[in-house]
Amino acid sequence: MHIPDGFLTPGVAAAAAVPAAGAVAYGLRHARSRLDERRVPLLGLTAAFVFAAQMLNFPVAGGTSGHLLGAALCAVLLGPWLACVAMAVVLTAQAFLFADGGVTALGANVLNMGVIGAVGAGLGLALAVRLLPLGRTAFLALAGIAAWGAVMLGALATAIQLGLSGTVPLGVVLPPMLSVHALIGVGEAVVTVAALGAVLATRPDLVAIRPRGLAPLVVPTAVSGRAS
Amino acid sequence: MGGLGVHALDHAGTAGRPGSVVHRLDPRAKVVGLLGITLAAAVAPRGAWVVPAACLVALAGVAWWARVPATVVWRRARVVLPLVLLAAAVVPFVGGGPSVAVGPVHLSVEGLRTFGAVAAAATVGTLSAVLLTATTAFPDVLRALERLRVPRAFTLTCAFMYRYLFVLGEEVGRMRAALAARGFRPRTALGAAAVGRLATALFLRGHARGERVYLAMCARGFCGVMPAGAPGRLGRAEAGFLAALGALVVPVSVWAQVA
Numbered sequence: 001m002h003i004p005d006g007f008l009t010p011g012v013a014a015a016a017a018v019p020a021a022g023a024v025a026y027g028l029r030h031a032r033s034r035l036d037e038r039r040v041p042l043l044g045l046t047a048a049f050v051f052a053a054q055m056l057n058f059p060v061a062g063g064t065s066g067h068l069l070g071a072a073l074c075a076v077l078l079g080p081w082l083a084c085v086a087m088a089v090v091l092t093a094q095a096f097l098f099a100d101g102g103v104t105a106l107g108a109n110v111l112n113m114g115v116i117g118a119v120g121a122g123l124g125l126a127l128a129v130r131l132l133p134l135g136r137t138a139f140l141a142l143a144g145i146a147a148w149g150a151v152m153l154g155a156l157a158t159a160i161q162l163g164l165s166g167t168v169p170l171g172v173v174l175p176p177m178l179s180v181h182a183l184i185g186v187g188e189a190v191v192t193v194a195a196l197g198a199v200l201a202t203r204p205d206l207v208a209i210r211p212r213g214l215a216p217l218v219v220p221t222a223v224s225g226r227a228s
Numbered sequence: 229m230g231g232l233g234v235h236a237l238d239h240a241g242t243a244g245r246p247g248s249v250v251h252r253l254d255p256r257a258k259v260v261g262l263l264g265i266t267l268a269a270a271v272a273p274r275g276a277w278v279v280p281a282a283c284l285v286a287l288a289g290v291a292w293w294a295r296v297p298a299t300v301v302w303r304r305a306r307v308v309l310p311l312v313l314l315a316a317a318v319v320p321f322v323g324g325g326p327s328v329a330v331g332p333v334h335l336s337v338e339g340l341r342t343f344g345a346v347a348a349a350a351t352v353g354t355l356s357a358v359l360l361t362a363t364t365a366f367p368d369v370l371r372a373l374e375r376l377r378v379p380r381a382f383t384l385t386c387a388f389m390y391r392y393l394f395v396l397g398e399e400v401g402r403m404r405a406a407l408a409a410r411g412f413r414p415r416t417a418l419g420a421a422a423v424g425r426l427a428t429a430l431f432l433r434g435h436a437r438g439e440r441v442y443l444a445m446c447a448r449g450f451c452g453v454m455p456a457g458a459p460g461r462l463g464r465a466e467a468g469f470l471a472a473l474g475a476l477v478v479p480v481s482v483w484a485q486v487a
């Protein structure tokens with residue numbers, strides 16, 4: 001889903017960069033006011049984890065390969081706006097370190113994976129948690145759906161941007177893009193649910209969006225000196 | 229677990245002759261210059277071949293000046309470039325308009341042009357990024373971005389992510405040793421479930437260690453600003469570097485936009 005340099009016309013790249021920059025700027029302001037000390041390592045580590053997870057490619061049907069996105073997982077762990085910052089950081093580092101995703105298409109990539117993926121999934125889940133009395137299973141199921149949806153919406157946005165740029169006609173790029181990502185999304189949902197279930201079971205205090213029933217345990221994390 | 233890709237960081241360090249003129253330039257000049265080249269290639273009208281050609285000449289000059297061996301550039305570009313070219317290669321098969329027959333298949337002329345332009349711009353972008361990382365350490369890139377007015381909260385998160393990549397890598401090493409010591413050899417699909425639990429354990433252990441790293445940083449006086457070396461300055465070498473790149477790329481870009 002990483003768009004390289006040259007695939008987008010300057011107009012499309014700029015039009016995608018404006019909302020992406022706005023969302024990241026809002027996320028950064030949010031981070032400055034809300035980020036308590038304990039969450040600094042979590043933000044950095046989640047970003048590092050997503051960075052590493054995105055480098056694992058797995059084969060999808062037809063000789064193509066996909067990778068995990070991590071947007072929904074990030075959103076549940078960090079909340080939608082910090083997750084947006086984390087995804088933007090991951091994508092920026094990938095563009096600068098590995099040329100994975102073009103620097104000139106960074107705005108579009110942040111929009112597709114960070115804003116639509118993380119903010120979309122995060123706000124949706126946060127709303128669901130506030131409105132519905134969710135149990136653990138229902139919450140995990142919703143998180144899985146959010147993970148699948150984040151992948152599909154990101155793929156849809158990518159296809160639309162490529163179509164608008166005249167690189168490939170939209171009618172040609174859309175069906176394979178969506179069908180491949182429908183499969184990738186299932187893998188993403190399985191991984192998200194598994195990881196989230198394990199984190200909720202062991203360290204629910206690390207999860208920003210969680211069902212009301214699961215109150216945070218009071219774990220003196222900073223001084224417990226867990227053996228590792 | 230394949231090192232979770234963290235070993236790939238070995239491919240992202242500096243290369244070439246560390247004392248070369250390019251390596252010693254202020255990182256800001258390199259970020260601006262190489263980003264400028266990528267930008268020029270990306271905004272060039274499709275079909276204006278002279279622009280990506282000029283960009284490639286400029287990049288070859290930078291690589292030669294920094295003594296980055298072609299093998300290193302090739303090894304690093306190989307990680308992403310084939311995938312990109314493969315993705316672009318579908319375009320000639322699906323484009324409309326007049327077509328040419330190459331053997332049994334018909335390729336759209338318009339599609340071939342688009343493919344060429346997209347592939348050229350993507351190649352320039354990839355090589356620019358490869359040369360930037362080959363001549364500049366990542367923390368220096370971050371410092372340059374910060375001095376170019378990228379918000380500090382953003383570069384700081386980047387810096388923490390970079391630091392924690394190594395924490396994760398080391399944790400993977402320890403877990404691998406523990407797995408080997410217990411004779412873990414996944415042979416069936418059941419191994420996949422174990423790997424899933426390993427990934428979660430890695431996250432939790434990495435977080436616990438990341439917290440200790442952060443506390444140790446705070447204990448040593450960290451207060452939200454990464455320690456910086458001597459501040460670089462934009463002197464004659466930087467001006468010359470940017471002027472040389474600009475002389476190669478700007479005139480042809482302007483000409484291509486006008487024509």
